Amino acid sequence: MPSLSVIIPTYNAGKQLAACLDSLLAQRVTAREQEVEIIVSDGGSSDETLQLAHTWNCRLMEGPPGRGGQLHRGAQAAVGEWLFFLHADCQLPADWPTPLQTFLADEKNRERAGYGRLHFASSKSAARRVERLANWRTETLGLPYGDQGLLIHSSAYNRLGGYRDIPLMEDVDLVRRLGRKHLKPLDLEVTTSAEKYEQQGWWKRPSLNLCRLALFLLGASPERLARGYR
Template sequence: MLSVVIPTLNAEKSLTRVLAALIRPTVRGLIKDVVIVDGGSTDGTERIAETSGAKFVSAPKGRGTQLAAGAQAARGEWLLFLHADTVLQPGWEEEVETLLERLEKRGEKGLDFAAVFKFALDDFSLWARMLEGIVSWRCRLFGLPYGDQGLMVSRRLYDQLGGYRPLQIMEDVDLVRRIGRRRLVFLRSPAVTSPEHYLNDGYIARSSRNALCLMLYYLGVNPDRIARVYSRR
């Protein structure tokens, strides 16, 4: 029923935990297959993927390109795109099953929806709680989740929208904007993401850079130029 697509690049430190959260729903039959799309890792990412039984696919480096390749290799009626440092919490599968059952009752119309999880950081600091609150308000006001909240979308809707575009950055915002707020369901289950980038750069600096990149995107700046701003130290 559900295919999980995970783009990776030297993700051995976090990938095991991400995959562990998928074991129970796989055994229950919710997850049909897991596709790991690698952009050229030089660590143990491929070994971990193969040990887990996931399908390992190589693609040119770039999250948009990798996600598109993963969707092409996946076999499920629904696609769940998940970052390699984002761990779904216990109970997420029950909420997804309930949602899919309700959408199934709508027939073909039920396939015109997508869903995202609640943003959370694996950090106990006040900065993390503040950022989680800001993201929650951003989602409520603008219906604009990021890729670290996961994205579950029906294969039909994904194909109708043209899928992920080969963007270096903002590939998540680009697709969510095409999905539209009215077709987006916000789940209660958290998707807990690594705080590594925020700890390394500082919460204020990293959040400010993210906000700047989003503003540049809406102003129509080329994503290649935005990517240089994003990666700047």
């Protein structure tokens, strides 16, 4: 497999980062053979995030907070031919290199981006409902979110101008510039934390997210949306 850089933005992500890195490096021999570089792009953490990055021998990038900017700094520092963006509260299955290798083997995909299927770390039926809605949104509207992972060739990423340093919707902004016809599903399930949904409610949080998406698509600024998000 061509060289791959996994880029993880963090901000006080100590509670989730260890599990994320463990899922990435569960097959350490495979990862080494496939030249996998892991970059933790931090935005000023004050918890154990930085120590975890050092413990797991990740490349550490430090800078101001803001996920879009952090993702872009990580991409600029990456040496891999391919870039895989992954949130710190996400985990991959043990066989994750296989679907990525399948995607990378197709030369046509150098102009595309691949994304995973969303799965929440929760046994509740409400989690399955939100998963179905999110995966429908992705397939029908061509709008995968960052918690599904995004795999893209470095040349295509640079041609797009990469992630913008905006406070919210950096993932939607990038895939809209890429275009729906250049998106392709990976045979990969990405498990993401359900903590915020458990805290805010399985109806309330998806409804708020949908409202923010609609406002963004209608032209609301990410700065204004971020104020409401906070």
